[in-house]
Amino acid sequence: MNGTKKVVELVGVTKVYPGDVAALRGVDLVIGAGDLVAIVGPSGSGKSTLLHMIGTLDRPTSGTVRIAGYEVGDLTDRELSALRARHLGFVFQQFHLAPGTSALDNVADGLLYSGTPPKARRERAAAALERVGLGHRLGHRPHQMSGGEQQRVAVARAVAGEPPLLLADEPTGNLDSAAGAEVLAVLRDLNASGTTIALITHDAEIAAWAPRRVGVRDGRIVTDERTETAAATPATTAAKPAAKPVAGPGAETVEAAR
């Protein structure tokens, strides 16, 4: 399913950290509108670095990054900020919620930099919380919620501005499997309603659940495979075993991500 729109396009992207650490060694990646991509790979393989490139949180050492049609290399820091505010949503392993602040305000504050008026921010925040199944928890503070609920608040914050692209770095990494499943269900619903999602995971089951899996090793993309069925019926929530690799040069399997 090579979509007609490229939301993300990376061409020959490398990233070398100070101290000659080559975290990415020439990555080409296209993510089309509506994709749900799991990025898998061993620890230190460069997954987070890759996600930072996609999320315009960092610039590549060389290569081209295009997000929503904008070439990141051409944009100033201010323009990148605006790009993030309008086109990107982030979910992290840690929830990064403001303690002592209600779920509603945590989500509403996520829209602070989008230029939305205060009242509309709260309305959209309430809608987003409703969407992640927390419509009954608007006034709860982080410490009054379970980990799964907190992460769903963080997801609501990321998608309240309805960004076309949602990036998640091990969103279930701090959650038990039940809570993780709640969060994944939310992501699946978001994807079904059109949001493009890229998520990093260490969990083979989650990777298998995603319609598309990108395997990273030593700063390179080594596998890129699709599960046609899962993509065709996004409502299926079962963790289906991976089937039918569509693309990807190496036939490495998801076991690389432990």
Place this chain on the structure above:
Amino acid sequence: MTKETPDESRSGRGGRRTRLTPARLRPRDVVRVSAGGLRARPARVVLSALGIAIGIATMVGVVGVSSSSREDLLRQLDRLGTNMLTVQAGRTLFGEEAKLPVTAPEMVRRITPVTAAAATGLMDATVRRTDRISEDVTGGIVVQAADDELLDTLRGTMAAGAWLNAATERYPAVVLGSVAAERLGVSRPGGQVWIGGRWFTVLGVLAPLPLAPEIERSALMGFAAAEQYLGFDGHPTTIYERSADEAVEDVRAVLPGTVNPENPEEVDVSRPSDALTAKAAATGAFTELMLGLGAVALLVGGVGVANTMVISVLERRKEIGLRRSLGATRGQVRVQFLAESLLLSALGGVVGAALGAVATAGYAMSNGWPAVVPPWAVGGAVGATLVIGTLAGLYPAMRAARLSPTEALTTT
């Protein structure tokens, strides 16, 4: 600005490829976010605001107390008037004590702008509580003849009893100045004091006279009584006179010649209110030192705020990273921390100004002064707070803004 992409990726959503401009943060949101940042760490906020508060309170208090004291002096001057001159017999060319002519008071009263005049005559006699105390123990108190217009001319009031009148100025009776009464242990009329070998009845006690401290230290009797009982020669030693305010200098010029036409150079003219005026002007010399101390306290408070902000930035790297991922620009991060610093020090400033005003009011009240906190002092305090908040927040805010989003997010 963006390079053309050859494929279909350009044909997407509306709004794509438009110039990306970050949304402006509303001032209200800046304040709200900054206040939220402070509210999360109340103890630290209170302590570092306290540093600023102490500095501001010191400065406002110092200015307030000295202004109150000056205001008190000015009101005293206003009440006592600056239009009184005293004429004294100076010394002759040969160094002897000169005397004023007996007619001098009458001559002074004839000067047109003069509205009131009175004379006193110093005598050798001493005043004691009883005849058993030695003559040499004067207690710094003198015996003087005074004419009955003295009280009005000085704008004095009685603390107790009555002033001399046409009848009592012939009797062996005295009115005591406030200091004299205190030293003699007499606070109410009716008692007797020993002067020049006989008893004098105390008629009354004067209230303090800031313009005539020499009268405060006198036992005063009528000219007639002085002549009759103590052999006084009737020559006045001091004449007090008041005139219209604008005529004071003219009167001063003609007084010596009027009082002593033969030897005008022997006459000393002075203006007792000059001392009070000088005192009012001098209030503030000591203030500068205290202001300096307050400024040092304020500086230390500013360093405390800067310290708090630096720590805050270190602790909140993840929050900064999150905000950057949500689309905050470097400028918006900078503004947030700068506003936090400003808010923190403004908090200290407001509390400090209030404390300073309360301290001023308390101190003034205990001294019987009017409480005055000049608006410029409060304005200056607010201004200083804003400057300090900005300076203290500048470096931490720059640091927060310089942080790269990934660095901020991956902090452990």
